[in-house]
Amino acid sequence: MSMTLQTKKMHELYEECKRIGISETSDVIEEAQSAEEAEFFAKAFDIILQQKQKNVVAEKRF
Amino acid sequence: MSMTLQTKKMHELYEECKRIGISETSDVIEEAQSAEEAEFFAKAFDIILQQKQKNVVAEKRF
Numbered sequence: 064m065s066m067t068l069q070t071k072k073m074h075e076l077y078e079e080c081k082r083i084g085i086s087e088t089s090d091v092i093e094e095a096q097s098a099e100e101a102e103f104f105a106k107a108f109d110i111i112l113q114q115k116q117k118n119v120v121a122e123k124r125f
Numbered sequence: 126m127s128m129t130l131q132t133k134k135m136h137e138l139y140e141e142c143k144r145i146g147i148s149e150t151s152d153v154i155e156e157a158q159s160a161e162e163a164e165f166f167a168k169a170f171d172i173i174l175q176q177k178q179k180n181v182v183a184e185k186r187f
Contacts, residue, residue: 069145070156076138077165083131094132099176103139103169110168114161 080111142173 066074083091088108095101128136145153150170157163 066156067152069141069149070153072141073138073145073153073166073169074158074162076134076141077162079131079134080138080165083135087131090129091132091135094128096136100136100139102176103142103172104135106172107135107138107165107169110165114164 080107083108083111085112138169142169145170147174 085108088104092101092104092108095104147170150166154163154166154170157166
């Protein structure tokens with residue numbers, strides 16, 4: 064299945080989001096251009112953090 | 126304040142998300158490269174949808 068241009072862009076940006084370290088997220092949120100953008104950044108980082116934590120738990124195989 | 130490269134990328138992600146119409150989100154989610162990416166896309170679109178709806182309600186000034 065070929066990806067649309069929109070999906071390609073979203074894929075790139077998702078990868079970028081994952082590369083941003085937890086310690087850097089506050090700085091990025093502070094630099095947001097509006098309150099709505101700041102909210103979006105905070106929630107997006109939260110989703111990524113949750114996914115990373117889920118993987119850590121899965122790797123421990125409790 | 127000058128934006129870091131990371132913030133620029135996040136700003137692009139936010140703008141791209143806002144550009145994608147509600148009717149197109151299913152296609153983008155289907156084209157995701159992994160279950161985690163699909164989850165991220167779905168949640169990101171949901172945040173944008175909530176913000177747009179909030180603005181519609183605010184404009185009505187109930």
